Amino acid sequence: MTQEGKLPTWKTEMKELAPGVYAYIQAVGGWFISNFGLVVGEDYAVVIDSLTSPKLTEIQLAEIKKVTTKPVRYLINTHEHGDHIWGNHLFTDAAIISTVKCREAVMKEPEIADLSLYSKVVPQIDFTGSRNTAADITFDKELTIWQDGRKGREIRLITGDTGHTPGDLIVYLPREKIVFAGDLLFYRCTPLCFVGSVIGWTNWLDILLSLDANTFVPGHGPVCGKEGVVAEREYFTLIYNEGRKRFDKGMSASDAVKDIDLGPFKEWGNWRRISANMERLYHEFSGDTTPIEIPSLVKELFAPDQP
Numbered sequence: 001m002t003q004e005g006k007l008p009t010w011k012t013e014m015k016e017l018a019p020g021v022y023a024y025i026q027a028v029g030g031w032f033i034s035n036f037g038l039v040v041g042e043d044y045a046v047v048i049d050s051l052t053s054p055k056l057t058e059i060q061l062a063e064i065k066k067v068t069t070k071p072v073r074y075l076i077n078t079h080e081h082g083d084h085i086w087g088n089h090l091f092t093d094a095a096i097i098s099t100v101k102c103r104e105a106v107m108k109e110p111e112i113a114d115l116s117l118y119s120k121v122v123p124q125i126d127f128t129g130s131r132n133t134a135a136d137i138t139f140d141k142e143l144t145i146w147q148d149g150r151k152g153r154e155i156r157l158i159t160g161d162t163g164h165t166p167g168d169l170i171v172y173l174p175r176e177k178i179v180f181a182g183d184l185l186f187y188r189c190t191p192l193c194f195v196g197s198v199i200g201w202t203n204w205l206d207i208l209l210s211l212d213a214n215t216f217v218p219g220h221g222p223v224c225g226k227e228g229v230v231a232e233r234e235y236f237t238l239i240y241n242e243g244r245k246r247f248d249k250g251m252s253a254s255d256a257v258k259d260i261d262l263g264p265f266k267e268w269g270n271w272r273r274i275s276a277n278m279e280r281l282y283h284e285f286s287g288d289t290t291p292i293e294i295p296s297l298v299k300e301l302f303a304p305d306q307p
């Protein structure tokens with residue numbers, strides 16, 4: 001963990017994880033500041049997630065060009081959220097792949113992303129031109145890209161039950177033992193569960209831990225090993241157990257948020273996301289599957305990190 005009172009930091013950088021396999025990690029992983037993956041083969045490249053705006057996606061395309069001149073044939077979207085798809089339309093020659101449920105969620109949104117709320121609460125990001133572009137190819141359960149044919153690399157896309165969102169997928173490279181986890185993994189920054197399921201997400205973390213893999217690329221935060229997955233699982237276990245006790249006593253979700261000691265997780269970025277996560281948990285405890293509306297929690301969620 002970090003020194004007391006100091007929020008974790010890391011550099012924005014492109015990291016080569018294995019020959020031809022890269023993760024671009026953005027400091028410091030807060031609202032709309034996400035990572036992307038790049039898998040370069042002999043004939044073409046595969047990209048995992050676009051970024052949140054044309055401006056950031058232009059930077060993404062420039063970073064990709066520094067590594068390879070191969071065309072991007074496939075752009076994989078790990079889930080429906082803007083910070084992973086709003087720059088899709090800049091990948092003009094790529095076929096976009098997502099799960100069926102992710103595409104359904106994107107199609108419910110207007111094509112020009114509704115930025116009225118976010119440009120107010122995250123004014124440091126210029127969202128101009130952000131678009132909801134839905135996938136060209138969808139799948140349910142599992143899909144494999146066999147990059148470079150017979151001798152090539154296996155890029156396995158796996159979906160499952162609702163975790164961070166109903167349509168999550170992970171990208172697993174079995175030979176390289178690398179997982180691009182999308183927002184099913186946040187490391188050193190607090191996960192956010194408002195359209196997902198805390199229980200389902202915890203199950204997903206067990207799936208991640210069961211894979212023969214030793215390198216995990218989170219949607220937000222630095223690259224880690226299994227310890228990153230374990231840490232996030234501990235976070236959810238803590239809020240589940242502490243939340244359940246208070247729910248059973250009849251305490252409200254907002255009072256539970258004030259009452260629960262997050263311990264070491266108070267040092268993770270955006271720790272105030274506990275308010276959305278606890279709302280979600282309370283819904284789950286009472287069997288309610290409707291998503292949490294972020295606008296109702298804006299005040300708590302976007303307050304500065306330091307207490």
Ligand SMILES: [Zn+2]
Nearest residue numbers: 034083183219
């Ligand atoms: Zn994200």
